[in-house]
Amino acid sequence: MSGLRVVPVWRHGRERLYVCRADGGNIAWYDREAARVSLLSEQNRDDVLEALGPFLTGPVTVGPPPVPTPAELARLTLHPDDDLAPNRPGEALLVALDRHPAPAHRLRPDPRRRALLAEQTVGAALDRFQGVGWHVLHSITLPGGDRLHHLLIGPGGLFALHTLAAHKQRVRVTDLTVAVGRREPRPLLRRIRADAARASYALTAEVHPVLALTAPAAVSVPAPSREVRVLTDTELGALARLGGVLKPADVEALHATARDRRTWVRV
Known part of the structure; x- marks a missing residue:
């Protein structure tokens, strides 16, 4: 052969x-x-x-x-081109920067670089969970150009994490908007909830939305955000300590489904 x-x-x-x-x-x-x-x-x-x-x-x-489990069988029959497990944190940004680099004469840093660093920081923190019963998938592209930055699957359930760079800046989170530094507030939480809902639909399981902030100077959440958990990159370990929601076989089955690119085609 x-x-x-x-x-x-x-x-x-x-x-x-x-x-x-x-x-x-x-x-x-x-x-x-x-x-x-x-x-x-x-x-x-x-x-x-x-x-x-x-x-x-x-x-x-x-x-x-x-004798393989159903999850093993699904993985064994998965074509490498459809397997999302090898994706690196910020995979989509890495590809975009390689294909369309910023002009050499640009005076300000390319904002994609800051976003990439944030995704890599959060991704590295999440990857450390993989030895304790968790799985992580990075940069899952959704129809319409949206993207799940990270999907965490483990004993504590499923979490869709949206990463936001906030290096040494104050962050204010309300039930509708997120403001970083002096920038105008953005209706980011609506998008994060919507992406988690799409993931729930694709996987037929509840997916919890998480906003992951990298290196903020301070975080202000005047009232608990409806549905969306807000964590800094140094607080992500709290997710790994959760348990009692999914059995190991369920974790494996959900991971096998989530890593298949075809799962996300119609959400």
Whole structure:
């Protein structure tokens, strides 16, 4: 068999190397920590081991995988082009900046750079949850040009996080608007609620909206914001401590659905 490629994927804080056919279908994977190569078909054994040769770090056990869960089956049949799990924080902004960089003569910093840094800051904080039963997806594009900056799935439920750069600026949040520094208030919370509602529709599960502020000088919330939780990047650990809402199997199933790009096509 020719045209095999090896694709690294992080899952539960562990790296797996998936061996894919030219059409994107998975035929095997290598778990370094378990020192095991799992084959979906014994007839591909020699080709798989040849493709994995440069990555093997010692003796390995080779054989059929354990009986997969429905979530594992969904992931195994997912084409890499439809898999959102490899998205980096700010993926859409990174692509936009690469395709359409700011003019060299621009005097002021490109605001997309500040937004990207904010998403990367929040994304790095959320990625640390993945070793304790949580999954994070970044930069999920929605129809119409909207985007979920981050989707957090775990024992405490599902959270759609919208990131806002507020470096050393005062932030005032009302039930309708958000004002950063001296800028005019924006009706941002309505959009955050709407994006979370679209995610709830796509996943048929309740998704809680969160506004994540990066490095603000101060945050003023005169009255608790209706439905939207407001956190700074240093307070995001509070989400990881939540539990009692979803069982591990439910977390895996929701993550398998959410990482499929096709889930978000009609929301």
